[in-house]
Amino acid sequence: MTKGVKIVTIGGGSSYTPELMEGFIKRYEELPIREIWLVDIEDGKEKLEIVGEMAQRMWDASPYDVKIHLTLDRREALKDANFVTTQFRVGLLDARVKDERIPLSYGMVGQETNGAGGILKAFRTIPIILSIVKDMKELCPNAWLVNFANPSGMVTDAIIRYGKWEKVIGLCNVPVMAMMQEPKLIGKTLDELVYSFAGINHFHWHRVQDLEGKDVTSQIIDRLYEKYNGLPANIFDVPFFKEQLKQMNLIPCGYHRYYYRYEEMLDHLLQEYNDPNVGTRAQQVKQTEAELFELYKDPNLYHKPEQLAKRGGAYYSDAACETIASIYANKNTHIVVSTKNNGAVPDLAPDDVVEVSAYIGAAGARPIAFGSLPPSERGWLQVMKNMELCVEEAAVTGDYGLALQAFTINPLIPSGETAIRVLDELLIAHKKYLPQFAEKIAELEAAGITVKDEIARNLSKEEVVNV
């Protein structure tokens, strides 16, 4: 490496960028950054400028001399990068509004990484990430790609499987939050416990041992029913069934609520959807975002504002910084990441991407072999991973039948005519970002299919006008 590290952040205009800067500043001694490039697209130019100036102010207020470059030219930025982080959202928050509202308008879970919404997000994101990988092969073939664009697991899997790019690590803040909150419950610090995670992104379980090697998972489970606040802000906090958790003797991840408490999670989402004063998560986030960007505009603000923690992805960026520092300084830090299985979860194929406990160092992620899961977790994990494989292939090929297969086996989507309708409306609503499905979308439009949900429909219209 030439002196100092070059970091490129695609989707640099994100409201999370200040957290990323804070993480880098904190770790500068072990990760001596030379320059940071924030890349965004035309539609995000304004945000990029606001957040870019904020980022530069943060560095200027630090003891370190780091230059922030802002650009809409991805290829210019990627040249000779050492680390590329991806945090973009294709279609911005408006796309998320549609991913949420269209399924909910038919009484189905509308969520950005689970269910129908997550599938459509993958359809939009995978082609873009593959084009980034293509650029990286040419412009920075030795760089590491640290992805936290969602759905992080499928995106990471597609990068390896279809992009044939092995130097990638996928990140998520969910395990971080569990490890921040749980130890307190049993009067321990994280250093006094050993965590082992296994599964896939937003669908993993963990067990915990103490320093004498004793399993304390059950003890934590007991305390979870007394007090707990370890969920990302975007997940409604309905408790798991205690008899179930005690039986599995594993702690599910926050997102597992959608699967273990489907009924209540759906009710909650529908309640927000139906209340015009609340709206779905994306609508709430749009508000938070607007506020954040107002704050960022303040030329006297040179540190991450507290309000950022309200966003569901809090700590995401911190995990990213720690991952990058661990690779650079060969720290062998225990981080839970999306990486190639290699056998760590023997119930899935060795070349599937999984989300597991790993030690992160110069060689990237070294996943810890967890062993087979019990039948109840194993079966469910297998259907979810295979669903992901269908989604990825459909994202690459635009095969509608396969999209339908993915919808059908997804546990959050009741199959039938309504599911078809939801799929079709989502395709139409995201038309701009789904060239691979162009033919099918034309056919649906010709058949007169339109988006029922008014808000989603109007957002779709605007978009078309804008382009």
Place this chain on the structure above:
Amino acid sequence: MTKGVKIVTIGGGSSYTPELMEGFIKRYEELPIREIWLVDIEDGKEKLEIVGEMAQRMWDASPYDVKIHLTLDRREALKDANFVTTQFRVGLLDARVKDERIPLSYGMVGQETNGAGGILKAFRTIPIILSIVKDMKELCPNAWLVNFANPSGMVTDAIIRYGKWEKVIGLCNVPVMAMMQEPKLIGKTLDELVYSFAGINHFHWHRVQDLEGKDVTSQIIDRLYEKYNGLPANIFDVPFFKEQLKQMNLIPCGYHRYYYRYEEMLDHLLQEYNDPNVGTRAQQVKQTEAELFELYKDPNLYHKPEQLAKRGGAYYSDAACETIASIYANKNTHIVVSTKNNGAVPDLAPDDVVEVSAYIGAAGARPIAFGSLPPSERGWLQVMKNMELCVEEAAVTGDYGLALQAFTINPLIPSGETAIRVLDELLIAHKKYLPQFAEKIAELEAAGITVKDEIARNLSKEEVVNV
């Protein structure tokens, strides 16, 4: 073998017994039967006598001298049996009414082999089949057990896994019906096609080749949308989505409708449930059964009445007779059976019971290796098989947490409080047959939980009184 074959039928008072007799009479030349023992329990004594006399009349009208023995003493019957068939229904049709109505009273699929009903049926049936196996080890250790007690797959799996009894074959009429109906669709006879089935009971797919080895699955799929009548009488005929079938290039089984067209199947079940003039399938069947037994009482009836075909299980018994004859005469007939996987479906463990194309002969079932299924089918098959494993273990241990796990991962049961409620009511309703869950049931009763559905509640009451 001593001269002639001794056959024992447990659940001999079933309305299907005449079909079984017909099947044996038809095959007498290759399967020379010496004696048939029909066994039933006290509650089924009256039916046993009616059907037993009918059976004897059928044989008397045949050229063969076969004696029908009727008994309530299972152990007496099993002594030195060559083949034991099991077709009993623990709790008779009333139990099925509860399996259907209790879930439906909460808007969930109520069906006797799928969803909550199927799980409860397994809870009741597995302990009984294991006690039969225990008797067989003592009284007829060389006999073959041919099971068609439902849920046939889980029951067969439990026989091998927990009963440690390897000489068993599980049967189902669903593949038979597909092979009877589909060839006509493309102007062929069954002899002109090669069928390959893979999956588990009530959850399998098949592909078809012609005599030149060419895959004609897609051709059959096309014709299925023109005309088709290959479903068992108990499955509502809503078509699969054509784009989905064309993508998979496999034909799902009839029961797959519950998974691929969940919404419409549930609507249909609810419609029947809510219509007092129709009622759920069990209620309809009770009517058919009553009519059948009226017919059977006729001392001049000595052949299987046509009305029997209306029952969903038609051809079940024929498959059983063909299986027995194939073992006895080493015929190597292609039959689709539940048997130990041994690798035939590499996506499941070698010791899982699967339902696959097999050649049946003196060595029992020799399953044909099908190869890996594509991701969409693979993942779903894996979750279903693992759900079965949870159900079986819960049936053996009475572990409520595991019952809950099975409910949770079952694709036909939306998880949440309602699922818990359905499970709890079902446990209470079937109390008499669930000694393994006695402690939990007592706890539920103490908590004041009662069955909401009036019909189911009343049936449960009667039962308690009767015992």
Place this chain on the structure above:
Amino acid sequence: MTKGVKIVTIGGGSSYTPELMEGFIKRYEELPIREIWLVDIEDGKEKLEIVGEMAQRMWDASPYDVKIHLTLDRREALKDANFVTTQFRVGLLDARVKDERIPLSYGMVGQETNGAGGILKAFRTIPIILSIVKDMKELCPNAWLVNFANPSGMVTDAIIRYGKWEKVIGLCNVPVMAMMQEPKLIGKTLDELVYSFAGINHFHWHRVQDLEGKDVTSQIIDRLYEKYNGLPANIFDVPFFKEQLKQMNLIPCGYHRYYYRYEEMLDHLLQEYNDPNVGTRAQQVKQTEAELFELYKDPNLYHKPEQLAKRGGAYYSDAACETIASIYANKNTHIVVSTKNNGAVPDLAPDDVVEVSAYIGAAGARPIAFGSLPPSERGWLQVMKNMELCVEEAAVTGDYGLALQAFTINPLIPSGETAIRVLDELLIAHKKYLPQFAEKIAELEAAGITVKDEIARNLSKEEVVNV
């Protein structure tokens, strides 16, 4: 299919061809052949003519009107073929002499399908079979390829793996001979037993059950030590260790002697090698072949001469005819064939070619799932199959390091300098047929490496002169 079947035999000048003709004549009623094309290369032209005329005489003496076509133009022959059989030997028997004598000259097993000789035979044969497959894709894309060119397992595997041709069945006479001889040992006919084979070509085991489903393997093993003559003529008959066979409760194949009785088999081979009046098997066979061709020249001979049975491959052709007839007439015959695993032997990958019991019909081979083998057989099978994979890849790529890897893990080749020397001499000796290794061979020649064994060296010289 147009009226009547067109069969093409590549390596038609083989001395086995009359057996093939006999097999077709015997099955004409179920396999109505229209025409047979015997194809050979320039070097085999004389033999082709002798055997071709003999073949025509055989048909002329039959009630059937079938025309034998002789050609050196493979592509002309392949046009619209229904079945293609491959029985060629690259380099003719002289190549086999070298495969045997060169290893033996260094005290190593020299055998045409096992050890160093088998590996070199694969190196010569795989490129040719892949070129045949390439022609078939163009000229007869619906034909079945029935291979009995050795090493049959690796050749069949390469056809599927590298040739991407799925309509292939690999054959061997070893299982046939076991099934012909063993039943008598326990006073049974083959019809009274159920055979189950699992493994790979020349490295498989079988178990046997009687018509009551009882395992009689152990009983056969006991009798094997009393009297037995079920070996191909080319395998020296040293008995297996009885305590070992009783422990495994499986019957190994004849070729397993090389592995279970390595010491004695090697001694025997060396004894023949060192006795100028005997010579290695290929030298003996050359004599038998010369005699056979003398016989074939007799214009009055119109049936297969008895002397043919002395060749090791007896019944090979009969198995081929039965396979073809079973496919054509959808007979579902139990034949042991090399075919894609699909899970039949779960200890190997689903896409590995294995040699297993299969039912042969219109859809080709349907392998029977055998289940996992015990550790002793499993481990050995795994090393052998993986050795095959190395050989095949080296045959395709000419990678010398990989050839060395294959030599190293092959249980019949003690690793070390001598193994290298044997490999190098074999490469030089077969130079004409190993263009993929041309560069390495040039290097070896430049280093002055020559063939030590005089007979092998002289044969190599002639060959070079001839070309």
Place this chain on the structure above:
Amino acid sequence: MTKGVKIVTIGGGSSYTPELMEGFIKRYEELPIREIWLVDIEDGKEKLEIVGEMAQRMWDASPYDVKIHLTLDRREALKDANFVTTQFRVGLLDARVKDERIPLSYGMVGQETNGAGGILKAFRTIPIILSIVKDMKELCPNAWLVNFANPSGMVTDAIIRYGKWEKVIGLCNVPVMAMMQEPKLIGKTLDELVYSFAGINHFHWHRVQDLEGKDVTSQIIDRLYEKYNGLPANIFDVPFFKEQLKQMNLIPCGYHRYYYRYEEMLDHLLQEYNDPNVGTRAQQVKQTEAELFELYKDPNLYHKPEQLAKRGGAYYSDAACETIASIYANKNTHIVVSTKNNGAVPDLAPDDVVEVSAYIGAAGARPIAFGSLPPSERGWLQVMKNMELCVEEAAVTGDYGLALQAFTINPLIPSGETAIRVLDELLIAHKKYLPQFAEKIAELEAAGITVKDEIARNLSKEEVVNV
């Protein structure tokens, strides 16, 4: 834990004990030891006393107050132990002499952990380790067992598989030595490289990456052919074939020489065996040991003598101390250990013990998922692991047929009559330690089988007299 750690060393009279003490003294600050118990058997009493006094002197010369307890009463020692290390050798060095000389007297590899010798060592050691585990379950159920009794892999596997004891880690010095020597070859320190090991004990491979994640295995391989001295003292240093190593792009372990250079290793062993002035390794070691014990007797010696490094097991004890300290202080050190696979090497079963890179901390070993090996390594690893399974089961059951199976598939034992003879003589020679084979041994003795090698025969006689 009560204050301070209690360590129990079984086989405490070993000449390696001083190294162990040194390791503990060095790590006292992170591993505060309270007391150390050295346990041995009656036959080793004298050595125990010598080495025990030496050990106490070492601690007395340190700043720490640790008491060494010497005992022949294993159960007394085990009470409330925190860590138990096992380094015993059943039958002492005399048994090793026999393991080496008997095979060599028939021209076969005689080596204490590979080939026939290693199998017999497992037969003697496994029953003893299982009896230790039985005691531990009763007396110190929370202790960790750190095994370096050889054959370390099979012993560790048997502890988990048959002993049902999960808190065990198996150790070996071979990976340590590779990691000490190789980095220098490319001008690096160990800190500047990332090592990944996979395989089983004495049969593993590794790859190496630098701090930029680049694979430098090939670079190290190149330098290995220039200068290298990274082998344990007990392995003859014949180089691997370079073309082979470059092809695999992995570095085999030192013991792999027996497999990759069988011929030369055998020649070397035979040369030593046949030279009365040299003798086999055990004979040489006996000399070294005698010298060491003479040194240990010196009351002024209170540090590990340099001569100890001559023993093949050097650094073994250091690895053990580091492992114990890493568990105690939850250090997450990268150590290569024998531990349950859990998927780390997907080519073996999840419950097989493998030897892999792992992070060692409070939860024991967390193996790093390595992914599938290429065919050449995969196949060989599979046959070796399955051989181990046969050995372990034969060690537990005394099944002679299975012992024969293990001998047969072991790549270092040419099968045949001679192998049988070697097995039989070894059984007789080790009679005292093989009660599980008593019946077969009596049969062999009755048949007049005696040990051919004079030295081994005489050692066997003495032993019988002594007991």
